[in-house]
Amino acid sequence: MALSNLIVTAGAAVATALGYLVLAVYRHRSRINQLRKRGVPMPEGWSWFTGHSLVLLKYTSRFPPLANVALAMQEICRDFAESEMLVLEMWPAYDPVILSFNPEAGIQMSQKFNLPKPEVSRKSVEPIVGGLSVLSMNDNEWKYWRSLLNPGFSTNSLTDHVPYIVDCVEVFCDKLRAQTGNSVFSLNDFATRLTFDVIMKVALDVDIDYQRSEHILPTAINTITKWHSFWDPRVLLNPIRLVINRYYGAAIKNYIRKEMEQRFTELKQERLSSPPNISKRPKSVFAAKVSHQIHTFLFAGNDTTSSTIVFMYHILFRHPEVLSQLRSEHDEVFGPDASKAAATLKAQPALINQCRYTLAVIKETLRVYPPATSMRQGLPGVSLTTLNGISVPTEGFGIVINHQAVHQNPRVWPRVDEFLPERWLVPPEHELYPHPGAFRPFDMGPRTCIGQPLTLNEMRIVSIMTVRTFILRPAYEEWDRIQAQNVSLWSKMSSLFGKEEINTAGTHPSDGYPCRVSLVE
Numbered sequence: 001m002a003l004s005n006l007i008v009t010a011g012a013a014v015a016t017a018l019g020y021l022v023l024a025v026y027r028h029r030s031r032i033n034q035l036r037k038r039g040v041p042m043p044e045g046w047s048w049f050t051g052h053s054l055v056l057l058k059y060t061s062r063f064p065p066l067a068n069v070a071l072a073m074q075e076i077c078r079d080f081a082e083s084e085m086l087v088l089e090m091w092p093a094y095d096p097v098i099l100s101f102n103p104e105a106g107i108q109m110s111q112k113f114n115l116p117k118p119e120v121s122r123k124s125v126e127p128i129v130g131g132l133s134v135l136s137m138n139d140n141e142w143k144y145w146r147s148l149l150n151p152g153f154s155t156n157s158l159t160d161h162v163p164y165i166v167d168c169v170e171v172f173c174d175k176l177r178a179q180t181g182n183s184v185f186s187l188n189d190f191a192t193r194l195t196f197d198v199i200m201k202v203a204l205d206v207d208i209d210y211q212r213s214e215h216i217l218p219t220a221i222n223t224i225t226k227w228h229s230f231w232d233p234r235v236l237l238n239p240i241r242l243v244i245n246r247y248y249g250a251a252i253k254n255y256i257r258k259e260m261e262q263r264f265t266e267l268k269q270e271r272l273s274s275p276p277n278i279s280k281r282p283k284s285v286f287a288a289k290v291s292h293q294i295h296t297f298l299f300a301g302n303d304t305t306s307s308t309i310v311f312m313y314h315i316l317f318r319h320p321e322v323l324s325q326l327r328s329e330h331d332e333v334f335g336p337d338a339s340k341a342a343a344t345l346k347a348q349p350a351l352i353n354q355c356r357y358t359l360a361v362i363k364e365t366l367r368v369y370p371p372a373t374s375m376r377q378g379l380p381g382v383s384l385t386t387l388n389g390i391s392v393p394t395e396g397f398g399i400v401i402n403h404q405a406v407h408q409n410p411r412v413w414p415r416v417d418e419f420l421p422e423r424w425l426v427p428p429e430h431e432l433y434p435h436p437g438a439f440r441p442f443d444m445g446p447r448t449c450i451g452q453p454l455t456l457n458e459m460r461i462v463s464i465m466t467v468r469t470f471i472l473r474p475a476y477e478e479w480d481r482i483q484a485q486n487v488s489l490w491s492k493m494s495s496l497f498g499k500e501e502i503n504t505a506g507t508h509p510s511d512g513y514p515c516r517v518s519l520v521e
């Protein structure tokens, strides 16, 4: 009797749960179905059972397994040139999204409505950075932290950092020099270490010299980042990920806390007749939150900047005419002796602002290879309009603006497939003058990237101090031969999927950009 009661109760619970699931799926899917009937653009192949999951699989299968999903999204976008916007639905795996590459919708999303960051962004960023992050906060909490952090990235503060960045780039140059005539090396590794050193100095005023030695902080951050995905269930559901996050997360927290204590003690000693607000130690909750923001800088700023540095060298390799014009500008602004550029930069940091062509090359690099994309949350009463005039209500949707696709949109970028730094130097009446809203590697509006000025400074300094001295050449074929000699069964299987020269992983150059370096004669 007791057993049959138990079976009936369990059966009823399972039936209720199933009923609830079916109802929830029905509610979600019928909403999408209504939009479909109203002509809201979405890919063919939507089904009541799987939504668009199989459609996404079809597109991702066109790329190697490790390729960034943003590339598949860009591919989907190509099929929606008429609307420049579409709906994708994979519930319950993910909330449905409006995928857009329409610059006007981008302006609405980030400037007109300044839509909030979505819950999914908080859920995926916070386990990595250890807690609340300015990247995913909203409303007053975001305003508070952003205003606290802004001064560290102001023009004055960044000008003060130029000599330090120059020192870091000198180490980068020494490493390149030591590599001339040697074997193939990963340029991405060199660039990542450089960028890490720069962010650590700007964010924590500490010199970890990661370019020349190993350090627990980058090891921990890189390991956590490798175990991160915004979407891939193979990564997200892997239990090892939790252990990794916990172990390395604690290492990061301890290190940053220790450094903050140190900075605080130094500050206190400097101002012994101190104002009351620094006479006590920072409260531990506040200190923990600061530590999350610093971790956020390293997470959001390191990969993005280092990939862009590598992409810039790749572009210069492909476009010798651009390289030669870049060198001429550096000769003009810093004099013909490249070895004096570092000292001149330290003495007169403002000279970087005279390098207009250099900045144009960096912007065009970011147009061709934007390393990040943006996501917002739709709201009741807010609709976005497709290029062909269909209104899409945003409530209940995440909105992804795919920067790769916006930057390749031929409607707004004349001669879209050409690398043209000139488009950043022409007057507004010129046909090449960029459309407002179409260039968004750092996003736009109040939530624009806080690290943008730092990145642009660092990249200009890197370019000024290297392009007249070094020649960098990709060495993928040689790299593949070396790999083939040491292949494992797994890598043999992976190579069946083929490899592109660059950008197979979306935000990173593939295989860390194997290359060779020589000196300019």
Ligand code: HEM
Residues within 6 Å of the ligand: 121, 134, 135, 136, 146, 199, 296, 297, 298, 300, 301, 302, 304, 305, 308, 370, 371, 372, 373, 374, 375, 440, 441, 442, 443, 446, 447, 448, 449, 450, 451, 452, 454, 455
């Ligand atoms: C090439 C280099 C970089 C690119 C392309 C880039 C791109 C972006 C983008 C697209 C966003 C908006 C993200 C979203 O909407 O979810 C963003 C936000 C942010 N980035 Fe960057 N970033 C770069 C470098 C940096 C650096 C060097 C730092 C810090 C040292 C940094 C810190 C941040 C922070 C804190 C935010 C959140 C800003 C807010 O919401 O108030 N980024 N970045």
